[in-house]
Amino acid sequence: MSVFPRISLKPEVNDYLKNVFLNKELLAAVGLQEAESRFQRLLTCLAHPPGHTCVRASTHLAPLMEIRHKLEEELNKQQMCGASTGEVSVKILPHPSIPDVLLLPVTGPRPVQQLSSEVVVGAQCGSAVLRGAHVFAPGIMASPKFMKSGDVVSVFSDLEGKCTRGAKSFQGKRAFLGNGVAEMDRSSIFCPDEPAKGIGVRMVEPLYQSPSFDGVLPSLAFLQNLPSVVVGHVLGPCPGERILDMCAAPGGKTCHIAALMGDQGEVVALDRIRNKIDRIRQNAQTLHLHSIKAYCFNSTQAVSSDPAQETEGPPFPPESFDRVLLDAPCSGLGQRPNMAVTWSLKEICSYQPLQRKLFRAAVQLLKKGGVLVYSTCTVTLAENEEQVAWALDTFPQLTLQPQDPHIGAEGMLGAGLSPEQLRLLQRFSPELSWDQADMPTALPGKANRDTIGFFIAKFLKN
Numbered sequence: 001m002s003v004f005p006r007i008s009l010k011p012e013v014n015d016y017l018k019n020v021f022l023n024k025e026l027l028a029a030v031g032l033q034e035a036e037s038r039f040q041r042l043l044t045c046l047a048h049p050p051g052h053t054c055v056r057a058s059t060h061l062a063p064l065m066e067i068r069h070k071l072e073e074e075l076n077k078q079q080m081c082g083a084s085t086g087e088v089s090v091k092i093l094p095h096p097s098i099p100d101v102l103l104l105p106v107t108g109p110r111p112v113q114q115l116s117s118e119v120v121v122g123a124q125c126g127s128a129v130l131r132g133a134h135v136f137a138p139g140i141m142a143s144p145k146f147m148k149s150g151d152v153v154s155v156f157s158d159l160e161g162k163c164t165r166g167a168k169s170f171q172g173k174r175a176f177l178g179n180g181v182a183e184m185d186r187s188s189i190f191c192p193d194e195p196a197k198g199i200g201v202r203m204v205e206p207l208y209q210s211p212s213f214d215g216v217l218p219s220l221a222f223l224q225n226l227p228s229v230v231v232g233h234v235l236g237p238c239p240g241e242r243i244l245d246m247c248a249a250p251g252g253k254t255c256h257i258a259a260l261m262g263d264q265g266e267v268v269a270l271d272r273i274r275n276k277i278d279r280i281r282q283n284a285q286t287l288h289l290h291s292i293k294a295y296c297f298n299s300t301q302a303v304s305s306d307p308a309q310e311t312e313g314p315p316f317p318p319e320s321f322d323r324v325l326l327d328a329p330c331s332g333l334g335q336r337p338n339m340a341v342t343w344s345l346k347e348i349c350s351y352q353p354l355q356r357k358l359f360r361a362a363v364q365l366l367k368k369g370g371v372l373v374y375s376t377c378t379v380t381l382a383e384n385e386e387q388v389a390w391a392l393d394t395f396p397q398l399t400l401q402p403q404d405p406h407i408g409a410e411g412m413l414g415a416g417l418s419p420e421q422l423r424l425l426q427r428f429s430p431e432l433s434w435d436q437a438d439m440p441t442a443l444p445g446k447a448n449r450d451t452i453g454f455f456i457a458k459f460l461k462n
């Protein structure tokens, strides 16, 4: 059974999310029909990629238009060599209001004829293919019994993780991703002695068309979702400041902060997972940024119990930082494209308490007069607006601040916040940019709205 992709959720998670999007406050404001339709559109658009691929340009190294030109040249060169999944020439647009963003429109879903020869890939690999990648061999779960290099195949994503690796066919719940040409025989893909590496299927007719960015201008073009770039600007770091990024890996926002400061000052990046710290350092090196100091540390314990103790690394005395970013670990339900979430409701609900512990540390580490930005890439109330309501109750020294830029929607009803407070929040709600027929609309400003689901709140510590 092949379905037009909709995110596949455990029934308990589906019910939980439905209650979020059909909460009493929202129902009273928009009515049952609109609330239900938004929820259904959310389930569809989460399974599809955002309308644009967003690139953050290293404007600390070169002017935006120079980077745009170089990128166009590189991507067109790549297409001529047949290394990309597209055929038309690449069009890159500067974002109308964000000075370091370039956008590449993603086209699709395109009408592609399904073939009888089928390759099935895991859900994570499937999401990458929908964003313009080829199929890498380790992601392949099933392929035809006699598949040879050069065979033309249809590629499907296994939505529920039920296909066993090495299967010859799979009839479970799956979604069609497009057609490609096998670059390996079946025997090499599933060779028991030597795990296969590299491209297994080169996509030639993908359902969604966008250029493949693998290794293209690494120091000048950084792939980053639009709302994540907005976070750096909303934090508003200035040269010479000391900034803390509490949950930093792989360092996309850390590097943006350092770039916005002209690499002058200090950006302290913490993450609990040791091998992710190397990713932060690698990214900083690639982008020629020297003001970043990365440490492996549990940020819930980042406040020093001896306030007089001054050390270079964590823990830090209270009021050590001019600005703090808490890009919190979260349930990630805004990520796109995402065709399947296998998490239980318990796992999804486990984030709120952790985020509060991190938030408490953030408030303590921030100087008076300093700015705290809280962000997540999820769509629940519990991790977003409810956290803001809790924070304002718990820390009377915090006030909500306007955000610049503010290109998303306002906060969602349901956590008891006032209309003024909701207006100060920024929620990227992709379901609002999809029309009734479950297709992305071509409205002006679509790039700003057809993004991953994301949330940003900005506080001042008085």
Ligand code: SAM
Pocket (backbone or CB within 6 Å): 228, 246, 247, 248, 249, 250, 251, 252, 253, 254, 270, 271, 272, 273, 276, 297, 298, 299, 300, 327, 328, 329, 330
């Ligand atoms: N800010 C990152 C970026 O833009 O590239 C993405 C951060 S991701 C949303 C959340 C990160 O929080 C993960 O890398 C995770 O390892 C880290 N994390 C989770 N719990 C943590 C804790 N207690 N202390 C520090 N980092 C933590």
